Amino acid sequence: MMKKHFLFVCTLLLIGFQTIAQTYTTPNTGVTWTLNDIASASPSTITFSGTDFTLLENLIIAENDTILIDSNIDLGVEDGLLITVFGTFNVTADEVSIFGIDQMSFEGFRFEENSEINIQNTTIEYSGGLRVLTETFSIDNCTLTNNTEGATTSAVIQLSRGIPQITNNTITFNQLAAIGSAANADVSANISNNYLEGNNQSNSNRPQINLGTTRNDAPLIIDQNTIVGDVNLDMVGGIAVANFIGGSINAEISNNTIRDNRYGITILGNNAVVNITNNIIEDNNTQGDPLLGGSGISLNTSSPGMDVITTGNEIRRNLWGITLIGEASINLGDGTSDSPGENIFSENGNNGDVFALYNNTGNTIEAKNNCWVEGVPNDLSTAEEVIFHQVDDATLGEVLFDPVNCEFLGLADQNLAAFILYPNPANNKINFSNTPGFTTLSLFNLQGKMVLSEEISVDSNEINFNLTSGVYFARFSNDATTVVRKLIIE
Incomplete structure (x- = not known):
């Protein structure tokens, strides 16, 4: 009986071992590998037929080695596998697809510190995301969709350091946020000309772009992106940049279209130097609760030290236009060339009231030369009706909005609005x-x-x-x- 019991246990152990994926590591000899090379060196790791490749084992690229994909291929990856890069991962072909087989998500990618990553023209689908631990990271003209939690747990592209380049990509309908970084990561990414839509399908309390502190020597750039929410999700914002740990924020947020999210842009914490310019921020009201969100732009800090200049934005049909909380401060126009104002507000309101600007702080706010109610002649009384400040509550700071101005609206702006x-x-x-x-x-x-x-x-x-x-x-x-x-x- 003892022998039978021992045999049964050994059989179970053998079955368990057979389900654990094996790992192939390149030999760390300074060689550039293609997928064909790996298939030849280790047929149990990669198989292929023509341009169709299958990854059957975990893959590690050693620190002195390079994997190069310079021809159009499809790479299917078995469920649960992880691609780890200590060396170089370089995708330069015109059309590459990397996907989980049978729509089962593989673990994703882990790009270790000091690795060098360049990914172009690639569709990544049904993965566990890209965990970016390196400073040298570029992803351009790629599509990331239907990815889930795995190598990352908070964003499809999870950043850790440096000045990563995220440009010209389509990032849609992933379980997690699109792009994120840790609270203390000090990342100054260049996030430009991307199309983001419907990310954070898990509907957790995260925006589609969710970033922490930045570097002091280079600004975070979020420019010319389209960020469209899924109206069925009530917890997903557009952009958030937060300083909770005593670091700093140095950011340029410009020329973006942000629509149909829980909120548009939020900046949290002090030591924040941010320019918010020429964005279109519309219909960010999916949660529908003005006590919990719905601002086109929201600034919130418990300590002084927020220097935010906001010019040339078009802010329409959010639950609030701009909200200031705690010790937050904003320059919406001081009459100088650096801060000309020229923001446009329209129909930002809740519970039957319109709030273009809600100053829930004791700070005096400069807000000159803005168009407070789009489409009608503006005067000081027009502005007063949509600004909440000291006049409405004596404990609050005053908003200095004289002069009001809609004359900066050119014919092209009016045509676009119509x-x-x-x-x-x-x-x-x-x-x-x-x-x-x-x-x-x-x-x-x-x-x-x-x-x-x-x-x-x-x-x-x-x-x-x-x-x-x-x-x-x-x-x-x-x-x-x-x-x-x-x-x-x-």
Whole structure:
């Protein structure tokens, strides 16, 4: 009986060992490896047929070695596997796909400190995210979608240090936030010209871009991104940059379109030097509770030391336009060339009241030369009606908003504000008011793939198409500006 029991235990142990994935590590000899090279050296690690590759074991790139993908390939990765890079990971081909087999998520990527990472033109789907521990990281013109928790636990791209470059990517419908860093990471990323939509499908209390402290010698740059929320998620914000640990924030947030999130932009903590310029911040109200969120821009700190200049933004249809909490301070226009004002507010309100600016602090706020109610003549009484400050509560600081000014709105701005797309839902045709003079229309599906691109003349106002029913995004653009609208096709 003892022998049978021992045999049974050994059998269980053998079965358990067989389910543990093996690991292949490159030999650390300073060699550049392709996937074909690894398949030849270790057939149990990678198999392939033509341009279709399968990773069967965990893969480690040693610190002196390089993996190069310079030809178009598809790489399927078995469930639970991890790709770890101590050396160099370089993807330069025109079209690469790395995905979890049978839509089962593999563990993802771990890029160790001092590794060198360059990923271009790559779709990464059904992974556990990219854990970026290195300073030398660049990802460009890639698509990240349907990724889950694994190598990362808070964002699809989780940053730790340096000045990483995240440019021209499509990051959509992932379980976690799109881009994040730890509270004390001191990361000054360049996050530019990306399309983000529907990230943080887990609906945790995180924005799509969720960053901590930055470096002092280089600003965090968040520029020319489109950040669209999923209206079914009530806890997901647009952008947050926070200092909770005694560090500092040095940031430039400019030329972004932020729409349909719980809130637009929030800056938390002191020692914050931030320029927020020329953003379109609209309809960030998915939670619907003004006591918990819904601001176009929210600043919150318990200690003095916040230097935020806000100019040229268009802030519309949020539950609040701008909210200031604690010891927060903002410069919305002081009459100088560095802070001209020229922010536009429209229909930011809740419970029947409009709040373009809510100064819930004791600080005096400069806010000159702004257009407080878009589309109507503005005077001081117009502004007073939508600004909450000392006049409304004697314990609060005063907002200095004289003069008000809507004259800076040029013809192009007015045309852009009036742009409409119809019908929506549509069948096989859409019409649009092309007074802004758009020259290109691109349609994207929910996975961020372009399904239609049409050149349009300045006098065009109709496009025909033949697409399956579903939700799409229509991007109208010219050399000067871009507008994105959600389009439902029946």
